[in-house]
Amino acid sequence: MKxxxxxxxIAAAAAVLAAAAATSLAVRAADPxxxxxxxxxxKAALTVNVVTAQxxxxxxxxxxxxxxxxxQEASVGAEGNGWRIAEVLVNVGDAVKRxxxxxxxxxxxxxxxxxxxxxxxxxxxxxxxxAAANAQRARELQASGALSAQQINQYLTAERTxxxxxxxxxxxxxxxxxxxxxxxxLAPDSGVISARSATVGAVVPAxxxxxxxxxxxxxxxxxxxxxxxxxxxxxGLMAKxxxxxxxxxxxxxxxxxxxxxxxxxxGLVYVDLPVGAAAKAGMFARGEFELGGAAAVTLPQGxxxxxxxxxxxxxxxxxxxxxQLKVSTGRRSGDRIEITSPLEANARFVASGGAFLADGDTVxxxxxxxxxxxx
Numbered sequence: 001m002k003x004x005x006x007x008x009x010i011a012a013a014a015a016v017l018a019a020a021a022a023t024s025l026a027v028r029a030a031d032p033x034x035x036x037x038x039x040x041x042x043k044a045a046l047t048v049n050v051v052t053a054q055x056x057x058x059x060x061x062x063x064x065x066x067x068x069x070x071x072q073e074a075s076v077g078a079e080g081n082g083w084r085i086a087e088v089l090v091n092v093g094d095a096v097k098r099x100x101x102x103x104x105x106x107x108x109x110x111x112x113x114x115x116x117x118x119x120x121x122x123x124x125x126x127x128x129x130x131a132a133a134n135a136q137r138a139r140e141l142q143a144s145g146a147l148s149a150q151q152i153n154q155y156l157t158a159e160r161t162x163x164x165x166x167x168x169x170x171x172x173x174x175x176x177x178x179x180x181x182x183x184x185x186l187a188p189d190s191g192v193i194s195a196r197s198a199t200v201g202a203v204v205p206a207x208x209x210x211x212x213x214x215x216x217x218x219x220x221x222x223x224x225x226x227x228x229x230x231x232x233x234x235x236g237l238m239a240k241x242x243x244x245x246x247x248x249x250x251x252x253x254x255x256x257x258x259x260x261x262x263x264x265x266x267g268l269v270y271v272d273l274p275v276g277a278a279a280k281a282g283m284f285a286r287g288e289f290e291l292g293g294a295a296a297v298t299l300p301q302g303x304x305x306x307x308x309x310x311x312x313x314x315x316x317x318x319x320x321x322x323x324q325l326k327v328s329t330g331r332r333s334g335d336r337i338e339i340t341s342p343l344e345a346n347a348r349f350v351a352s353g354g355a356f357l358a359d360g361d362t363v364x365x366x367x368x369x370x371x372x373x374x375x
Contacts, residue, residue, distance in 0.1 A: 046356055047364040050316050050348040053297050058333045060291040062232060064223040064269070068243060068283045071218035071272070074189060076102065080182040081206040088198050095217065096187045102211055103198050107183035114176035121173050124166040131155075131162035191215045194281065214281065221251060221271040221285055227260045230267045233289055239271045241279075241287040249277045253289070297343060298336040302352035304329060313339075314350040314357055316365070322350060324359040 083105035195212035330338035
């Protein structure tokens, strides 16, 4: 029997292992490579409703601020000097009519003076009657020569003098009557008492103000309008005035001031308010002048996000991804806002909730696009 050497046996075993390894690698190389893992689907960030831009008509308005004031205020005072107030018949807020008695003065002295003057009038009337009779007799005797020309002239002069004295006494009586009439303070016009300084017992000089009266109870809104807008405002335009804390009041432009304040470059526009409106003189009010309407493209105000001083909207694409767009806005009416920037036709926009979205987010559409008509 032939015995092999150990070195040859080891070399043969190594050759067999190498052949087996080569066969395994060839089999693995023939197998297809494993598939790559699928990318996960994008998850919707928010469920939203969408709207489309709507064409419509929005009102053209001019906004302004201003104060409410009395149309005209009458100052009612004492005409006589040194009168003592005996009675005050009205107070602040009372509605009065033209000629109504507001207060009375103590008039005993005036009545006594009037009675004395009337007595002097009666005496002058008697003297004038006697002088007239003497003058008439002198005229009748003038042709007979019973009286000299000098005597006749004296009688005629005495008649004229007596008549003049009578007229003077009558004038003095009228003065006393007017003075007595001044013992009553009368309303110069119908309206509302806005201020009162009269107190019982006070002795007031002539001309001192006792009451202040809002004539005819009329109020007006004095709107401060920029000079650039004054040309568009004309008498007769309607204005919606909203006093602080009150409901809107519809007024009408009465007059546009012919001058502009050199410091503010604003002009005053006077708007008549209806009598009985829930407004008080001195109140601050905001308002708008209605100039008509004009076509506009609008979106709901909830679809417009104000951020960093700009207006933004979120457009929803066909793949339900949103794009953040900066837009320019204009007029507002109700819950609609005008978009002055160009918008794509039939584009869909997130109706609300834009503050929770970022550019490129995927959203879920809650329902079909809603179209709300512009007001």
